[in-house]
Amino acid sequence: MFGGVPMIMYKTNKKDTISPPSISGAVGLYTTNKSWMTGVFSKMYFNEDKWRVLFGAGIGTINAQFLQSGVVDDFINYQSGANFFKVQVQRKIGENLYLGGNYLYTKFDNTYDTEVPSEEEKVLNGLGVAFLWDKRDNVYYPTKGLKLNLDLTSFPGFMGNDDVSNKITIKYNKYITKGKSNNVWVFRTFGGFGIGDVIFNNLLVMGGTDLRGYSKGEYRGKQLVAVQTEYRYNLKENMGLVAFGGLGSVFESNIESNNGKILPSIGVGYRYLAFPKYKMRVGIDVAAGKDDWGIYFRIGESF
Numbered sequence: 001m002f003g004g005v006p007m008i009m010y011k012t013n014k015k016d017t018i019s020p021p022s023i024s025g026a027v028g029l030y031t032t033n034k035s036w037m038t039g040v041f042s043k044m045y046f047n048e049d050k051w052r053v054l055f056g057a058g059i060g061t062i063n064a065q066f067l068q069s070g071v072v073d074d075f076i077n078y079q080s081g082a083n084f085f086k087v088q089v090q091r092k093i094g095e096n097l098y099l100g101g102n103y104l105y106t107k108f109d110n111t112y113d114t115e116v117p118s119e120e121e122k123v124l125n126g127l128g129v130a131f132l133w134d135k136r137d138n139v140y141y142p143t144k145g146l147k148l149n150l151d152l153t154s155f156p157g158f159m160g161n162d163d164v165s166n167k168i169t170i171k172y173n174k175y176i177t178k179g180k181s182n183n184v185w186v187f188r189t190f191g192g193f194g195i196g197d198v199i200f201n202n203l204l205v206m207g208g209t210d211l212r213g214y215s216k217g218e219y220r221g222k223q224l225v226a227v228q229t230e231y232r233y234n235l236k237e238n239m240g241l242v243a244f245g246g247l248g249s250v251f252e253s254n255i256e257s258n259n260g261k262i263l264p265s266i267g268v269g270y271r272y273l274a275f276p277k278y279k280m281r282v283g284i285d286v287a288a289g290k291d292d293w294g295i296y297f298r299i300g301e302s303f
Contacts, residue, residue, distance in 0.1 A: 213289030
């Protein structure tokens with residue numbers, strides 16, 4: 001994969017000493033299997049961190065594969081052209097507590113490379129409620145505290161969705177630093193639960209943040225759970241190393257034998273402190289899963 005990610009970190013109000021720095025940028029990617037994507041993103045903090053706004057939009061074409069059940073389970077190639085737009089606004093409602101809403105639009109043009117090639121168009125319009133409990137000491141490189149995200153997104157029929165469904169995600173991160181060390185232990189739990197007629201593109205897929213080491217697209221289903229831990233070791237001269245491992249499973253998969261299968265993940269990574277003032281790191285991870293592996297470029301920490 002080749003690409004570029006220009007971005008800027010800034011204060012929405014220079015007199016605001018409480019809000020974390022905001023970040024905005026663009027991304028352009030191209031892969032050796034002719035996938036491509038371009039988009040813009042922004043996460044902004046306002047009014048002494050009383051308001052948080054997340055925005056993202058982009059277009060692209062993804063060439064990938066999925067495992068199809070049959071007489072013999074086999075990987076099927078597919079191409080998915082996608083346009084997407086998401087905005088989320090959260091308001092502080094108490095100490096370290098935020099409540100807000102989000103809107104998501106995505107249009108997929110899928111082509112499946114089966115014996116008889118097929119095409120389909122799917123449009124998702126989603127409305128969501130997002131709850132956040134954020135006790136981290138720094139949003140870009142936490143060394144202590146916790147973060148809990150609860151998100152319920154609905155894709156109802158009255159918004160033009162042909163397949164009515166709901167998705168619930170729960171993300172819990174705990175950050176621990178022992179003694180005077182600046183090295184950090186992080187523990188993460190993730191649960192994703194699809195309810196109703198969840199379309200193919202909206203299924204939960206093992207890989208990426210939960211869990212690294214899975215890139216084939218083999219493990220996907222309506223539900224996904226994962227637990228993992230990561231140790232962040234800081235070297236001198238703005239460099240660091242990470243080591244991580246975890247376990248996960250998918251449920252209500254189209255591959256019956258994959259339901260509830262314990263999937264391990266283990267890996268290591270390198271970090272460079274690109275923005276010392278804001279503790280923002282970039283880096284690369286290499287991870288191995290069950291009969292699979294992956295390489296991941298990171299802007300910021302994994303979680």
